Amino acid sequence: MEKDHRLTPFYTKLLEYANSHTVSHDVPGHKLGQVHNDMMDFTGQQMYKLDANAPRGLDNLNRPTGVIYEAAELMADAFGAEKAYFLTGGTTMGILSMIMSVCRAKEKIILPRNVHKSAINALILSGAVPVFVKPDIDNELGIANHMAFEDVKQAILDNPDAKAVFVINPTYFGVTSDLERIVEFAHEYEMMVIVDEAHGSHFPFSDQLPIGSMAAGADMGSCSLHKTVGSLTQSSILITQGPMVDHIRLRSTINMIQSTSPSSLLMASLDVARKTIYFDGPIEIPKIIEMAEESRRKINLIPGLEAIEKSHFIGRDAFNYDQTKIIVKVSGLGITGFDVYKELFDEHHIQLELAETQIILAVLSIGTTQKDLDALVDALKIVSDKYMPMNLTPIKSKVKYSFPQAYTRPREAYHAPKKYVPLNQAVDEIAAESVMIYPPGIPIVIPGEIISQDILDDLDFYQRSGSMILSDTEGGYIKIIDKEYWEKWSELYADE
Ligand SMILES: Cc1ncc(COP(=O)(O)O)c(C=O)c1O
Incomplete structure (x- = not known):
């Protein structure tokens, strides 16, 4: 039966509850907004009235049978999936759940090396063995993107015992691999295809965008609706189809890492965002793509700047590109993307999604206005007018x-005995922690990898460029495996 996407089962019931003047003798302790605080001066009490825990009639996210179930059915339908799970811990939680429910300890998973840190954490938690595929390294822009189909095929042929192939659709920068072909080939080897679709939630809603995970035949995907569709930050979904998904194992994994008090605000925001993108996406997304195209044309007229076109990525054998992203190469000004990122915020009140050494990235959605794009183009003109006359040497990424x-x-490296050494003494040691710059949160080194001089040089370069380095250890140190005790320890604690 055709679904009625005008309905918002969870939000409607939540609103009914908020307006019902129910006396709260349950949690949350703000008692539907009766505890005044500073934030309430801004939001008003209404927001707190929508922040309910699990009152009667509002269903339970750990085992939905009522309004959450109905809302999830609508979500699955909108994404062309058989089943959807609401998540309140972001696609971070989706990736943990997908990998942990598919791979047991010592089972293999094929994945690109430029995965988000949540995939690395899933390897630690599950104990799976990564088979990394080297992604395309675009030295012209200083970024890593898609996997070549032939490389994935080779990894599958070399590792026919792998349980799954993990694909990023799209990368942070909007670039996709040939997902349909990967699915077809992986399924021949009875491997599941798991998709990190954190940046691709809008794909099913316009034929001008790359293909979504479900349309491509993948088994599971996780989409951050909060990133490109308009729900509240941290709200996400996990979508599935096909006979290979073990829903009992998946549900128990999700429940293992999900709070028992999931936010009703986040769940309601998913419900209403689905309705909006379902009706408005097909109309508004093409307009956004046209606006982005026009902005790229204008930016390309500004001295020292280059707005990167889809043809750039297709020329590098990417399968497709999400044109709602605007990537601008700024290195021709003689300053880094990090410098432009800071200057746009400090001088022009413009917040970008991220910067890399040579580029900046703006992420558009159906909420982006022409005025917002004009502000970006105007600010970039001012930055160009300031730096071009200085005749600075164009920046090259040293990464x-x-x-x-x-x-x-x-997993083994994570649990092994450790010690801390200054970075400059870590060459040839085995890392016991992930180190990454954020955003994008893609680890430069992960637990179990050998720290090379190149890695240390990259870290040093990022540090000097002023980007945010994330790791467990601070102050120029890194956590490594203490080899002296490791062997002894392994005898005692061989965990799988
Ligand atoms: C490629 C990629 N995957 C996964 C995630 C995690 O998504 P979330 O922020 O919804 O937890 C991110 C976040 O930035 C990401 O960039």
């Missing part, structure tokens, strides 16, 4: 992207 060699599984 080597020489992905390190794995010595042991991430």
Whole structure:
């Protein structure tokens, strides 16, 4: 039966509850907004009235049978999936759940090396063995993107015992691999295809965008609706189809990492965002793509700047590109993307999604207005007028992207005895922690990999460029495996 996407089952019931003047003798302790605080001066009490825990009639996210179930059915239908799970812990939680429910300890998973840190954490939690595929390294822009189909095919042929192939659709920068072909080939080997669709939630809603995970035949995907569709930050979904998904194992994994008090605000925001993108997406997304195209044309007239076109990525054998992203190469001004990122915020009140050494990235959605894009173009003109006359030497990325060699599984390295050494003494040691710049949160080194001089040079370069380095250890140190005790420890604690 055709679904009625005008309905918002969870939000409607929540609104009914908020307006019902129910006396709250349950949690949350703000008692539907009766505890005044500073934030309430801004939001008003109404927001707190929508922040309910699990009152009667509002269903339970751990085992939905009522309005959450109905809302999830509508979500699945909108995304062309058989089943959808609401998540309140972001696609981070979706990726943990997908990988942990598919891979047991010591089972293999094929994945690109430029995965988000949540995939690395899923390897630690599951104990899976990563088989990394080297992504396309675009030295012209200093970024890593898609996987070549032939490389994935080779990884599958070399590792026919792998349980799954993990694909990013699209990368942070909007670039996609040939997902349909990967699915077809992986399924021949009875491998599941799991998709990180954190940046691709809008794909099913316009034929001018790359293909979505479900349309491509993948088994599971996780989409951050909060990133490109308009729900509240941290709200996300996990979508599935096909006979290979073990829903009992998936549900128990999700429930293992999900709070028992999931936010009703986040769930309601998913419900209403689905309705909006379902009706408005097909109309508004083509307009956004046209506006982005026009902005790229204008930016390309500004001295020192280059707005990157889809043809750039297709020329590098990417399968497709999401044109709602605007990537601008700024290195011709003689300053870094990090500098432009800071200057746009400090001087022009413009917040970008991220910067890399040579580029900046703006992410558009159906909420982006022409005025917002004009502000970006005007500010970039001012930045160009300021720096072009200085005749600075164009910046080149010094990042080597020489992905390190794995010595042991991430889980084993995570649990092994450790010690801390200054970065400059860590060459040839085995990392016991992930180190990354954020955003995008793609680890430069992960637990179990051998720390090379190239890695240390990359970290040093990022540090000097002023980007945010995330790791467990601060102050120029890194956590490594203490080899002296490791062997002894392994005898005692071999965990799988
Ligand atoms: C490629 C990629 N995957 C996954 C995630 C995690 O998504 P979320 O922020 O919804 O937890 C991110 C977040 O930035 C990401 O960039």
